[in-house]
Amino acid sequence: MASDPFSHPNSRSSSFILVGVPSLEAFPTCLDILFCSGYNIVLVGNGVVLLVIGLDNSLREPIHCFLGRLVVISVVMVTSIVPKMLSMFWLNSTEIGYMACFVQTFLVHSTTSEESGVLLAMAVDHYVAICHPLWYQAILNRQTLAQIGLAIVVRALLFMVPLTGMVTKLPCCHFPVVPHSYCEHMAVVKLACADPRPSRLYSVAGSSLIVGKDMAFIAVSYGMMLKTVLGKKLCWKAFSTCRCHICVMLLYYIPGIVSIYAQQFGSGISVHAQVLLADLYLALPTMLNPIVYSMRTKQIHQAVVKMLFSRKVHA
Template sequence: MASEPFNRPNSSSSSFTLVGVPSSESFPTCWGILFCSGYIITLVGNGVVLLVIGLNNSLRDSIHLFLAMLAIVDVVMVTSIVPKMLSIFWLKSTEIGYMACFVQMLLVHSTTSVESGVLLAMAVDRYVAICHPLRYQAILNRQTIAQIGLAIVVRALLFIVPLTRMVTNLPYCRSRVVPHSYCEHMAVAKLACADPRPSRLYSVAGSSLIVGMDMAFIAVSYRMILKTALRKKSCWKAFSTCGCHLCVLLLYYVPGIVSIYAQQFGSGISVHAQVLLADLYLTLPTMLNPIVYSIRTKQIRQAVLELLFSRKIHA
């Protein structure tokens, strides 16, 4: 007898089963240790950044406010997936409720869009600071920063809310086993007994537009920064800083783009590799961002040392 479709959370069988990392069931403890270690590093690193920015009144310029936004987004992003992944690897708790799955989907994909927007805002901030230093305060004042932050969040919601609604409204009557470590929208949509192509095409088109636009503006910003740095004969510092930033950007964008297009159009990439790529672009950059963007910043590094030093004095 065919399974009946469900699309209501009050159904007793309204849940999905997450596989984790497919074809890696023989060593789940290792994956758990790996992701747990990364999660702790992410929480500590971003927590330190938020703490020093919150306590230090001198860290209120635009770049540090953008760094605080990035830290908040990173914490929300990894917290939306890693605890559930650890319960899969260590506790064999693979089931996730119907509504919980779509809430996780909303959080994951909205934070990825917000993160891309914040990375673009930070690149523009560095462009204005280096190429137009005399107008920096006038261009990037508190009101402008608030408007940029609001625009980034609104853009993410305008993209992901319709997508989540499209996937939520699909009837699910086939296998409810999601071959993924979290409720990735394409992996969930493939389980529907209706045609999932509209939501998948919307996802690819929207993701391509957001990522393509952000990457283009980031590339232009860094090109102008390097061009200005070469004129000022400070190319070594500029190459060092931009090189680190671009490496983290590539770790964020490339696995995500490959994962999206591989799932949509099919490729020689195995499901195992696709899931690892999706997990990589959500967890690795969030662990590296505090180091590359924040701790390497002189003001934050000094604020961290002052915080540690003052604690030793009062101990």
């Protein structure tokens, strides 16, 4: 039987050991309360938004399609890491299988790429709605939405398939202990006895290209929107609805960029700080997204109130 390419050459182990948050193992209660509460908020908040979008026939615009996709991606992202983290805190189940580890790595990094793509698509939606309102339905039709969705998924696959292949081919000469709370790529490749720099550079370069390109296009689209709305009261009112999207982008991109470069170049940052930053980068935006959208988007807010009120009436 062929051995796992990333297993220790002198060991029969085909699994990894997750440390959790290094140097904070003595505080599992605080951590499990934090992540369990956050995970419940993610499930309930995103579930309510997705339910409202699915049930309310007035929420059928392209922006609601993108929002629904963002919700699904967020739930998949946190579900790929938080349940395992909670089992570590509650059951001391620190072992994760070889294949499960790389599936987790693939899901985490591919969903972050997809989330960035969805945020770009939402910016394009706002641009078309404000700068070309008469052509909105013609430009963002069903076929275009399907093509955008396919492009987002294909881009994530084109980024992650080569990276996953590079990591799984690295031989491991160290005890398979991952100093992280999930199988984060940078933490896993540190176990390799071969030179991990190609995969690390590919990861940083690919992430920087995806995030940088998306942020550049988003900045250009918002610059063109500002140019259009200046001096036009009605257009400015329409632009004000984009504030929730800007909040979500700030929640996603700022911690994400800091986390990416802290993992690669943050030798002066403590390990537990890097791990907590990576965990919060994945959990915090997904937890706050439904709150921001339900409070700042009038249609979503009204639909949520309508759903809750009608339930009380029929109770």
